[in-house]
Amino acid sequence: MDSNQTLTIDEFNLSIENIIKISNDILDGWTLHVNKENDNGKYITKKSTISIEEPGKGNPITLTYEHHVVFSLSYSVPMICFNVWKADGSVLSMEEYLNINQNFDDSNMYNTITQLDHPVLCRPFLTLHPCKTQEIIEPFLSTSKNPVISWLTVVSSYVHLKILEEYIKHC
Template sequence: MSSEEPESFTEDFFKICLNQILELSNKYQDGWKLHKKEEFGSVFITKKSRMTLSAPEEDLQDIHVTFEYHVTYHPSYCVPVLAFHIWKQDGTFLALEDFWKYCSHLKNSNMYDTLTQLDHPVLQRPILTLHPCKTHEIMRSFMKHSKNPVISWLSTVGYAVNLKLLKEYQNVC
């Protein structure tokens, strides 16, 4: 990111960051896909990832799920948003409260301050979301030093929802 780049995070700059993520994804066959909503001029990327959520407590069982991550721009907060759906093997959605039971690494957090269900900024339908209210604060430290603040931010917050980035992404920052 150049020193001329403003401290605010614009949707145009977000699109530049997404293009770089897509270039890396294509190079390393990592699975990110671009989606456009032409009538709004909005874009977002998605990636699916299958995994097993380990039961942190004896009364729970490990569960096999598919995450579909969405990285989009939130026009009200002027920040990127990490949103996601989680499906169980039978094709039903895993509810936020059920997902929270598997998040022992977040137990000291207030669930609804961290994860919530919001309308997708582009698709305008409910989706689980890392709440965007603290994103600007987190990103402030990346804005002047990172070549791609979206990658830096995803590298920082992705762990909360089991999103793992290849080290090649972090090498860009």
């Protein structure tokens, strides 16, 4: 693997620990989770709640996103998994999610957002399919101090995740 450099799990762990450190400084709400039974057991999560107009009905609804940044051993890339639920706790199905998401047009939404099992929790989550992640992250591997942050700044807007400018100073 000389030409196709990939992110190692150690680099991933360093990157997310760095994210936690920044987040703690600015109260951004990222939490570190460690599952000791897994080699790729470290991941970080963050919840954010937004108000959105229900498509077709126009009334405001409250949605909570829970984003997970976790390492995929099979693709050797970070993955962004997320679930979205309404105020009563019921989780949106993939169709419901795509229905309210404005960032994708019909032609490619299924190629971009998909449902996969979370690499650590082994439960279905919505995710940006990791097959294109290597392409995005590769240029950052040699140039960024924190490739995970650099990658997140590219993809976060597709999944309603806000990355504050403080993080960008660290990559």
